[in-house]
Amino acid sequence: MALKGWRDIPIGGVVPAGGTAVEYKTGGWRSHRPELDRAKCNNCLLCWLYCPDCSINTKDAKITEFDWEHCKGCGICSEVCPIGAIKMVEEALVEE
Amino acid sequence: MKPSLTSTEIQVKGIAVALDGAKIVAQAMKQMNPDVVAVYPITPQTEIVTTFSEFVANGEVDTEMINVESEHAAMSACIGASAAGARAQTATTSAGMAFMWEVLYVASGTRLPIVMHFVNRALSAPLNIHCDHSDSMGARDAGWIQLFGENVQEAYDNAIQSLRIAEHPDVMLPVMHTQDGFVISHGIERAEILPDETVRSFIGTFNPQYSLLDPSKPTMFGPVALQDYYFEFKRQQVEGMDRALEVIPQIGEEYGRLTGRKYGLLEPYQMDDAEVAVVAMGSAAGTARGVVDTLREQGIAAGLLKIRCYRPFPAQAIAEALRGKKAVAVIDRAIAFGSQGNPVFLDVASALYTHRLDVKVLNYVCGLGGREVLPRHFDQAFQDLLEVARSGETSPVVRYLGLRE
Numbered sequence: 001m002a003l004k005g006w007r008d009i010p011i012g013g014v015v016p017a018g019g020t021a022v023e024y025k026t027g028g029w030r031s032h033r034p035e036l037d038r039a040k041c042n043n044c045l046l047c048w049l050y051c052p053d054c055s056i057n058t059k060d061a062k063i064t065e066f067d068w069e070h071c072k073g074c075g076i077c078s079e080v081c082p083i084g085a086i087k088m089v090e091e092a093l094v095e096e
Numbered sequence: 097m098k099p100s101l102t103s104t105e106i107q108v109k110g111i112a113v114a115l116d117g118a119k120i121v122a123q124a125m126k127q128m129n130p131d132v133v134a135v136y137p138i139t140p141q142t143e144i145v146t147t148f149s150e151f152v153a154n155g156e157v158d159t160e161m162i163n164v165e166s167e168h169a170a171m172s173a174c175i176g177a178s179a180a181g182a183r184a185q186t187a188t189t190s191a192g193m194a195f196m197w198e199v200l201y202v203a204s205g206t207r208l209p210i211v212m213h214f215v216n217r218a219l220s221a222p223l224n225i226h227c228d229h230s231d232s233m234g235a236r237d238a239g240w241i242q243l244f245g246e247n248v249q250e251a252y253d254n255a256i257q258s259l260r261i262a263e264h265p266d267v268m269l270p271v272m273h274t275q276d277g278f279v280i281s282h283g284i285e286r287a288e289i290l291p292d293e294t295v296r297s298f299i300g301t302f303n304p305q306y307s308l309l310d311p312s313k314p315t316m317f318g319p320v321a322l323q324d325y326y327f328e329f330k331r332q333q334v335e336g337m338d339r340a341l342e343v344i345p346q347i348g349e350e351y352g353r354l355t356g357r358k359y360g361l362l363e364p365y366q367m368d369d370a371e372v373a374v375v376a377m378g379s380a381a382g383t384a385r386g387v388v389d390t391l392r393e394q395g396i397a398a399g400l401l402k403i404r405c406y407r408p409f410p411a412q413a414i415a416e417a418l419r420g421k422k423a424v425a426v427i428d429r430a431i432a433f434g435s436q437g438n439p440v441f442l443d444v445a446s447a448l449y450t451h452r453l454d455v456k457v458l459n460y461v462c463g464l465g466g467r468e469v470l471p472r473h474f475d476q477a478f479q480d481l482l483e484v485a486r487s488g489e490t491s492p493v494v495r496y497l498g499l500r501e
Contacts, residue, residue: 006328011268011336012207013321013329014306018314 021070026053030073032088034066040085047077047086106356110288117251117280120287121187121213122147124255126157127295130211131182134162134173138192139225140277141215145187167192171199171210178208179317181307183259185210189277190217190231197234203270204239204333206317209262209302212240212272213255215281216378216429218465226466227277229378229429232406233439235272239333241340242407243273244377248285250404251275253357256290259299260347266339276379278466290355298354337408344405361410363402364417366392370399372481373418375444376427377403380462380469384427387474398478409443415451418444422485423456425477429463437494456484462497473497 010016034047043063048056055071057064078086115123122144125133133152137145152161160177164170167188174184188196193214203210218224219231232242241261245251254273262271275281290298306315321329345360352358363381366388367373374384381402391398401417403410418424426445428438435442441459448455460477463469476497484490 003324004328006331006335009325009328009332010306011329011332012205012317013319013325014206015316015319016306016313020316 025069026072027069030071030091032073032075033071033091033094034077034086035089036063037085040083042083044082046080046082050076050080052076107354108290108294110290110355112286113289114284114286115248116282116284117248117275118143118282119147120248120252121255123289124252125185126151127292128256128259128299129157130159130185132160132162132174132177132184133186134164134170135186136164136167136170136192138189140217140281141187141189143281144213167195168199171196171203174210175199175203175206175208178210179206180309181304183302187213189215190219193231193235194219200235200238200240205329207268208270209268210270211258211262212270214272214274215277216274217277224465227279228464232274233430236407236439239269240407241269241271243405244403245273245275245280246379246381246402248280249287251280252287252289253351253359256295256298257347257351257359261340261344263302264343267336267343269336269340279379294354341408341410359404361405361413362417363404365400367399367401367417369397371397371422372478372485373399373401373421374425374427374474374477375401375403375440377406377440378429380427380429383469383471384474387471387478391478411447414444415447415453418448418455419453421455423481425458425460425481428459428461431461456488456490458484458490459494460497467498
């Protein structure tokens, strides 16, 4: 998203619409990322419920992938997983 | 004292009252009928709160009055109410505003047109409840418009104009208007208030561009803005302040057509042919005006430049008003410790320098902690100015009036 000049933004930092977080990519904040062990995961979706950034994508009540544009790497998904299927790995060690 | 209009030009006949500054501001609040008033009592502002709370208890206003636990909470409640689209007002003084300091910046940074009825009082320590301007000077860079009133009438007039200034779409900034503690806040004077319906039509209705309580247009107030946008929002605030320099006199003109009392950024008195002049704010300006009259009778070309609008600072207008003067004394009722002079002086001296005016200028500190500001003090300042005009020697630049050595 191209950054706008001061004349072209609403005053006072007001965000004049709902749902704009989708445009704000917070993935760059991440120092650690969740790694899902699909063999262990039973799709209880507690991680989906707890994720503060709605960054756990699902289809038909099953996890498909993480949303890397918005996942900040906070680790909550890993903490709440009752069977230890999500571990946090250092972002720098991840091979793209 | 004000530029007078003929009686046929004045649109509304005022109602004569005998009130002190605190009570007349409470009257103005009643007539403005704010949606929310969040306030915490503190001397010498308490009388505003107690008087207004009687209006609330008697059902004379529709205001939701929030008796908060602190001034920090008072300003925070005003911020929430204003973001929701309400007209929000508060009143405080001294340590009360010092406690608001953090959230003063949130109000201005969020561009919320909150009105603060302010009473000037010294800051501790030592503990002192009487007038000086240390408290409002602490907020001079907080992004609030600051108007200084000279007397009870101006406290009322500024209170009502503050709302219009704050809500002007080109401005959208919070406004504090001040009155000197006890000197004005507890000094009963004859003044005129407007009929209720005149105030109502003057202030109109507030139609905020954004409101938290409009479900058809969801908005968020107070988000984070980091390296990418924070700077741009601060630049916008500068623009709001700059535009206020145009809006404040426009509203002052409109108010003048209504009442016969016209307001600008400054109020020059005998300045056109003055050779020496005093620059003052608040009640001290009234004392200085009397001294100017006395000196004029003695054939001395003395003048007074009263600053009504201190933030935004009308640098250009001040430079124009002081152009060609032989010597000028700037009165400060506060100390900016460690600075090379005190707040009003620093601003005036900068305005002279940036407008390439070589006017000899002195800085007088007076009236701290309610110390009386007397005609003889201004007389002393004018005598010093005449000496400076003769000799060209300004040292020491910072001087004190009414201080025991």
